[in-house]
Amino acid sequence: MKIVKTRPELCNGCMECMLACSKTLYKVEDPEKSAIRVKKVDKKSDEYEIHVCDHCGECIPVCNTGATYKANNKTVRLDRKKCVGCYICVGFCPSNALYYHSDINEPIKCIACGSCTRACPTGAIFMEEK
Amino acid sequence: MSKITQKLLEMKKAHKVLQKMEYRFDKVEKGYANQTLYINLSDNTIKSKPVTQKMKDIFTGGRGFGLWLLWNAVSGDTKWNDPENEIVISSGPIGGITQYPGAGKSLVVTISPTTGSVVDSNVGGYFGPLLKFAGWDAIEIQGKAENDVIIYIDGNNGYVTIEEAPEEDVDSHLAAEQFTDMYADNEEDKRNVAVVSAGQGAENTLIGVLNFSFYDVKRQVARLKQAGRGGTGSVFRDKKIKALVVKYKGVKGDSNGPVDKQKIIKAGIKIHREIHDLDKDQCRMREVGTAHLTEIMNDYDLLPTMNYQYGSHPDAIKLHSDIFKQKYFTQNMADGCWYGCSLACAKGVDDFELKTGPYKGQKVCVDGPEYETVAGLGSNCGIFDPEFVIEGNFYCDTYGIDTISTATSIAFVMECYEKGIINKKITGGLELNFGNKEAAMELIHQMGQGRGFGKTVGLGIRRMKKLFAEKYGQDPRLLNDIGMEAKGMEYSEYVTKESLAMQGGYGLALKGAQHDEAWLIFMDMVNKQIPTFEDKAEALHYFPMFRTWFGLNGLCKLPWNDIEPADNAQTDEPAKVPEHVQNYVDVFNGVTGRNVDKDDLIIQSERVYNFQRIFNLKMGYGTREHDAIPYRSVGPVTVTEYESRAERYDKQLKELGYDIDGKSTKEKVKILREYREDQYEKLCDAVYKRRGWTNNGVPKLEKVKELGIDFPNVVELISRYQ
Incomplete structure (x- = not known):
C-alpha cells in the first residue's frame, strides 16, 4: 500500500496539493475541502507543516457505524453511505488529519489516490509504501 | 430461506392490523418535528397533534413535552393502571444530533405504579431520535389494548399501525432481536430499526423498565438501554403493549435540521x-x-x-x-x-x-x-x-x-x-x-x-x-x-449518611430517591465547598435545574462532568464545568437558532421543574411531608452501624457540645438522630426558600407567574396551598 508521505522542509506553501485534493474529492478547488492541509508552523515562519492521513486505522474501532474500514489495498477508507457525520474519528485522529466542512455531512478523509503528490511542484509530498 | 427467517415470517403473518394512519412529513426544522403522535389503545385512535410555539417556549421538549401532554391527560385521581394514564416518550430539540456525545436520549413520563405520582426516566438507544426523524417530537400512548399489540411507525413510508402481535417473545433480549430482524430489510438496515419493549417481569412487578434498543453493527446484536426508574415498563405491559417499533433510514449529520x-x-x-x-x-x-x-x-x-x-x-x-x-x-x-x-x-x-x-x-x-x-x-x-x-x-x-x-x-x-x-x-x-x-x-x-x-x-x-x-x-x-x-x-446506590446536601439530593428530588438531580457528596463531604445551609440550598437549586435541562433536550448528563477540560480545576466554578456549559449553550443555539445564554438554560429548566412539582401536588403529593427520607440515609439506625463509624459520630457529637462521656451507644444513637433529623428539616427550609417555594414546599404564586406557568388550573391548584 502506498500512502502520502511528507518532506515538510521542501514545502513552499503553494497549496496546489489542497486544490488538487478538493477537486478530486468534491469537484471544487477549495482548500477548506481538502484532506491534506498545509499550514505555517507559526504566523511569522516561512516553514510549513503538512497534515495528511497515515492510514494508521485508529479511526476504525471508534466508529459506531462501521463507516471507517480497512480496504482491500490496506488503506483506511470512509464509507460515506454508512457515515452519520459524528466526527468522533476527527477528534480521535492521532495525526489531526481528518477535517470537516459544513457543506459536507461526513469527515474529509484522504483516500491515498496521490493526486496531491502529482500537483506538488517541490516534491514535499510523495507516494511511498507505508 | 433460513429457519429464523421462516419463524419471523410466521410471527409477522400472525399480526392483525387494528388501525393504520398514513401521514406526510417533510423534515425536522431547528430540532423539532412540530407534531406529536397520539395513540389510544382502547379505541385504536391514531392522530397527530401540533406542537405549538407556546409548548416550545415553556416546556422546551423531552421531559417538558411529556409532562405537559400527561398533565392534560390525567386527573388528580388517575392511578397508574387506569386507562387514562399515558406513556409519553420524547427526545428533545437537541436529541438526534450526531456530532456531540450523549445526544440521543429519550425521556419517558408516566404516572408511576410505585410512587403514585408523575415519574420521568432518561434512556439511551435509538428510539427517540428515529421517532423525531420519522416526524414525531413525542409519542403519547393512552388506553389499554385487549390483547398484546405493537405500534409500528414507518418514517420512510409515512404510516403508523397498531397491530395485534401474539407470537413474539415478551422478554426483551428476544423481543428486541425479533422485531429488529422482522422490520429490517437486511443486515445493513438493522440500525434503522429501534424497539421499545419490556419483559415478563414488567407485568409481574411494579418496578418494570422499558428497554430501548440500538443495533450494534459490530457485535451484530440489538443492545438494550433501560428507562429504569419508576415502573414505566409495568405501565407499558398493563396497556398490553409488546413493543413500539420505529423505522427510519437516512440519519445524517443534518437530519435534526440545525440552523448552524x-x-x-x-x-x-x-x-x-x-x-x-x-x-x-x-x-x-x-x-x-x-x-x-x-x-x-x-x-x-x-x-x-x-x-x-x-x-x-x-x-x-x-x-x-x-x-x-x-x-x-x-x-x-x-x-x-x-x-x-x-x-x-x-x-x-x-x-x-x-x-x-x-x-x-x-x-x-x-x-x-x-x-x-x-x-x-x-x-x-x-x-x-x-x-x-x-x-x-x-x-x-x-x-x-x-x-x-x-x-x-x-x-x-x-x-x-x-x-x-x-x-x-x-x-x-x-x-x-x-x-x-x-x-x-x-x-x-x-x-x-x-x-x-x-x-x-x-x-x-x-x-x-x-x-x-x-x-x-x-x-x-x-x-x-x-x-x-x-x-x-x-434509593439508588450511594450512602448519604455523612452528606446532608446529598440527603437533600435524594429527598428533595421530584420523582423519588434517584441521584439524577444532584450528586453533591464530594462537594459537601469531601471538598467541604458548601458548608452553610445557604450554600447547600444554592447547590440544591442550581444542580437540579441544570441537570433537568438535559432531559428537556434529549441529552445525557455524563459528557457534562464525567469528562472535564484539562484546565477545569482552574476555573471559577469547577463543579459546574463552565466550558461544557458553554458547549451546551452553543449546541442549543446551533440547533434552534435562538440566542440563549447559560442563565437562560436554568430558567428553561425552572419552568419545567416547578411544573413537575405542581404535578406532584395535583396527584396528591408534592408537599413537605412527601420529602421525608428514611433515617438509614441520614445516620446510623442501629448500635452496630454507629459503632462501625464510632470515631466520626463521637467526634461530631463532641463538636456539637454534647457530653457523651459514659453514654451508651444506644443513647448516642438517639442524640445523633435528633440532631441530624433536625438538620434535614432545616435544609428543607433553606432549599424551599431558595427555590421560591412556601415552607410547605409548594411553588409560590409569584414564582409561577414569573416563570410563565401560571395556567388557570395551576393557579387554582397552588392557591389552596399559599
Whole structure:
C-alpha cells in the first residue's frame, strides 16, 4: 500500500496539493475541502507543516457505524453511505488529519489516490509504501 | 430461506392490523418535528397533534413535552393502571444530533405504579431520535389494548399501525432481536430499526423498565438501554403493549435540521478530542463505563453495603472495575448508545454463558453492568461476585425489572430476614442472608416470573413495609428506618449518611430517591465547598435545574462532568464545568437558532421543574411531608452501624457540645438522630426558600407567574396551598 508521505522542509506553501485534493474529492478547488492541509508552523515562519492521513486505522474501532474500514489495498477508507457525520474519528485522529466542512455531512478523509503528490511542484509530498 | 427467517415470517403473518394512519412529513426544522403522535389503545385512535410555539417556549421538549401532554391527560385521581394514564416518550430539540456525545436520549413520563405520582426516566438507544426523524417530537400512548399489540411507525413510508402481535417473545433480549430482524430489510438496515419493549417481569412487578434498543453493527446484536426508574415498563405491559417499533433510514449529520451546523460540529470535535486525550486518566468511561465508580465509592466509604448499613467492605476489591475490564467488558468497541457518543460508556459483556433460569446454558450479550448494578446487586446485597452481578443484570434487563429497585428491595428483605422481621415461612424457604447469591438469584427469577416471594418483593419497598407491619405485626418505625425508599421509589446506590446536601439530593428530588438531580457528596463531604445551609440550598437549586435541562433536550448528563477540560480545576466554578456549559449553550443555539445564554438554560429548566412539582401536588403529593427520607440515609439506625463509624459520630457529637462521656451507644444513637433529623428539616427550609417555594414546599404564586406557568388550573391548584 502506498500512502502520502511528507518532506515538510521542501514545502513552499503553494497549496496546489489542497486544490488538487478538493477537486478530486468534491469537484471544487477549495482548500477548506481538502484532506491534506498545509499550514505555517507559526504566523511569522516561512516553514510549513503538512497534515495528511497515515492510514494508521485508529479511526476504525471508534466508529459506531462501521463507516471507517480497512480496504482491500490496506488503506483506511470512509464509507460515506454508512457515515452519520459524528466526527468522533476527527477528534480521535492521532495525526489531526481528518477535517470537516459544513457543506459536507461526513469527515474529509484522504483516500491515498496521490493526486496531491502529482500537483506538488517541490516534491514535499510523495507516494511511498507505508 | 433460513429457519429464523421462516419463524419471523410466521410471527409477522400472525399480526392483525387494528388501525393504520398514513401521514406526510417533510423534515425536522431547528430540532423539532412540530407534531406529536397520539395513540389510544382502547379505541385504536391514531392522530397527530401540533406542537405549538407556546409548548416550545415553556416546556422546551423531552421531559417538558411529556409532562405537559400527561398533565392534560390525567386527573388528580388517575392511578397508574387506569386507562387514562399515558406513556409519553420524547427526545428533545437537541436529541438526534450526531456530532456531540450523549445526544440521543429519550425521556419517558408516566404516572408511576410505585410512587403514585408523575415519574420521568432518561434512556439511551435509538428510539427517540428515529421517532423525531420519522416526524414525531413525542409519542403519547393512552388506553389499554385487549390483547398484546405493537405500534409500528414507518418514517420512510409515512404510516403508523397498531397491530395485534401474539407470537413474539415478551422478554426483551428476544423481543428486541425479533422485531429488529422482522422490520429490517437486511443486515445493513438493522440500525434503522429501534424497539421499545419490556419483559415478563414488567407485568409481574411494579418496578418494570422499558428497554430501548440500538443495533450494534459490530457485535451484530440489538443492545438494550433501560428507562429504569419508576415502573414505566409495568405501565407499558398493563396497556398490553409488546413493543413500539420505529423505522427510519437516512440519519445524517443534518437530519435534526440545525440552523448552524458549524457551531455544533466545532463543540463536538473539541469534546471528542478532550475525551480522546483525557478520559484514560479521568473516569475511564471508554474502558469500563460507570463501573469505575465502585472502587472510588468504596474508598470514600460511600459504597452501599448490606442495605446501606455500611459504606465499604474488604471484599469490594472483587468488584473492582479492573476485573470487569480484564475479564468481562469487551474492549475497543464503539459503545455509544447513540451516534457520536465518544464517551462510549455502554459497555457489554459478550458470550456470557448463563448459569441459571430459563435461558441457562445460552451465551448472551449482557449490557453493562453499570455502577448502580454492581453496587446494588453486589455490595448492597453482600454479594461480591462479578459473575452473579452480570447474570443478575442480564435477567433484570430481559425480564424488564429495574436493577436499582430490584437490588435495593432485595437488600431490604435480606436485612429484614437477618433481623427476624420475616422468616423462611414468609420467603417460601429462601434463606435471604446477606451474601446468599443462590437465594438472591432465585428471588430475581421469582420476581421476573411472578412466583413465590418474588411477587411480594416486586411490589417495591413502600408496599412491603406496609405489608410486613400490617400482616406480620412488625415494627413500622424500624421498617421505615431501614426501608430505603423516598416517595415510593427505591434509593439508588450511594450512602448519604455523612452528606446532608446529598440527603437533600435524594429527598428533595421530584420523582423519588434517584441521584439524577444532584450528586453533591464530594462537594459537601469531601471538598467541604458548601458548608452553610445557604450554600447547600444554592447547590440544591442550581444542580437540579441544570441537570433537568438535559432531559428537556434529549441529552445525557455524563459528557457534562464525567469528562472535564484539562484546565477545569482552574476555573471559577469547577463543579459546574463552565466550558461544557458553554458547549451546551452553543449546541442549543446551533440547533434552534435562538440566542440563549447559560442563565437562560436554568430558567428553561425552572419552568419545567416547578411544573413537575405542581404535578406532584395535583396527584396528591408534592408537599413537605412527601420529602421525608428514611433515617438509614441520614445516620446510623442501629448500635452496630454507629459503632462501625464510632470515631466520626463521637467526634461530631463532641463538636456539637454534647457530653457523651459514659453514654451508651444506644443513647448516642438517639442524640445523633435528633440532631441530624433536625438538620434535614432545616435544609428543607433553606432549599424551599431558595427555590421560591412556601415552607410547605409548594411553588409560590409569584414564582409561577414569573416563570410563565401560571395556567388557570395551576393557579387554582397552588392557591389552596399559599
